[in-house]
Each structure stands twice: as structure tokens, then as C-alpha cells.
Amino acid sequence: MTLRVTVLGATGGQGGAVLRALRGHGHTVRAVVRDPGSGRARALREDGVETVPGDLTDTASLSLAFEGVDAAFAVTTPFEQGAGAEVEQGRAVVRAAVASRLPHLVLSSVASADRPTGVPHFESKRRIEEILAAEGPPATVVAPAYFFDNLLGDLQALRGGLLRLPLPADRPLQQAAREDLGELVAAVVGDRDRHLGRRVEVASDAPTPAQMAAVLQEVLGIRVTPEPTPLEQVRAGSADMGAMWDFLNREGYSVDLAALHRDYPGIAWTGFADWAAGLKRYAGAGRTS
DSSP: OOOEEEETTTTTTHHHHHHHHHTTTOOOOEEEEEEETTTHHHHHHHHTEEEEOOTTHHHHHHHHTTTTTTTEEEOOOTTTTOHHHHHHHHHHHHHHHHHOOOOOOEEEETTTTTSSSOHHHHHHHHHHHHHHHOOSSEEEEEEEEGGGGGGGGGGGHTTTTTTEEOOOOOOOOEEEEEEHHHHHHHHHHHHHHHHTTTTEEEOBBOOOOHHHHHHHHHHHOOOOEEOOOOOHHHHHHHHHHHHHHHHHTTTTOOHHHHHHHOOOSSOOOOHHHHHHHHGGGTSSSSSOO
16 A cells, blocks of 8 residues: 655655655655755655655644655754754654644654663653653654664774774674664554554664674775774763763663564664675775785
């Protein structure tokens, strides 16, 4: 059955992956964009995607974007104006879903946000989940772990043969491929009754930094060494990121990978090595000894 789905953040990482997965399953997508004149918005229209203007802080524009569709995917962000602003984004999304009588809201949160962590952007997402539960639109929460793509944030070090993460080399880190999240959202949208009221934590693999470095060494053709970044250094740059990495060192995500992958056998579930194979375009860009 073909569904009409509104996607917030369609020009970003999560929203873009969800958009591609939905279209791959034959669904029709309405993309909400802040700037309809941007290059990314134009590219979507040229590819046959309907775009409508909308702002995560504007309930009225979101209500219009939700009108006449079967479902919507929403992702909020604390990284532009802070955790408090993210909560207001979530509040606007939830109220727009209620006002428009949206049949199914799929809200992106983060793994472990359903328990106290002390991580500001986990806590803001936890608060949004509480608002969602209190105001009651038909909904499903998807909660991804750390994304593989975050590795590209320190591409210069990686090209130089260093894998810098604020973790011991032998500590597993649950991570998700954005494309797997997109496929999961497509599965959730396509089976609404099974997923209403559920919270699904998402991770694709759980390699250690040492295992990641070994894979990257083979892919890039250079020696790659895992180098733990001191937590004090992370905290100095961002209290939020410092709190997150402190949590990941002490407790970490607790996604039941075996159960998740068993529950969604139609998803390929990308291993770190499969994802890293796409980095071959960077091969030969670093040191060789």
C-alpha cells in the first residue's frame, strides 16, 4: 500500500535517509524545508519530491505540513540553539500532530533517553518523549545510537592515520547506519498498528575502536591507530559532548541488537565494515608508515 508521509529534516542526515527509504518502498514523500529556495530543496523537487515550507518552532506551519498525510517523521536538534530550544521544537511537533489529527507520528529520539543519563541532549529528548506521552497523538519513537557517520567529523585525523574517540580501544560502541534507521522508519510506517505506542532503540553494530581501526586500515590502505581522546579535552570543548562520552564510558547504550535484528529481518543491518567500505574514496590520503 502506498502511503503519503511528511518528513521533517529531509535535507539532513536522518531525514534524508528516511526520505530515501520511504521512496524506495514506493511511498510518496512531502519534505518540510526551512528554505524552499535552497539548493537541497530544489534538488528534491527536481527529483519529484513535494516540498513545503516549515519551521520546527512554528506549530501552524507544521500542522499544515501534516495535513492529508498518513504519517510523519520528525527529528529535533539541540545543536543549533541548545537543549531548551530542542524541547520547544518537540512540543511544536507534538501539538501540530494533535491539531492536524495526524494518524501516525514517528519521532526520532536517542537510545538511552528513556533513563536518566545526565547528558543534556539526551535529557531534552527524554522531555520530548514525556510531552509526546502526555499529549497523546498516535506515535512511535525510534531511538538511534551513535551514528557511523559521526566518524567523518574528524576526517583530517583519520586521513593522518588516527582514529580519535573518547573511549578505550577495547570498549564496544553501539552504532547505527543512517540507512538502517531509514529502513526501520519505513517498516514502522508500513505497519502502523504493530508499532503504535512503541519505542524502538536502533543500532546496527557494536565494534570497539580497535576493531574499527583495523577495518579502516584495510579500507584506507594506511596504518590506523586508535587514540583515546581525554574526556577533559572533550568537556573543554562542549559540556554536552563531555557528558555524553562520560556516559558512554561508564554505562553506554543498551540496545538489544540480537532482538532488534531478529524483529526486523527485512533490514540488511549494516556492519561497520560494510559502512566503512564506502570510505575507499579517501584511500591513499594519509601516511603509510
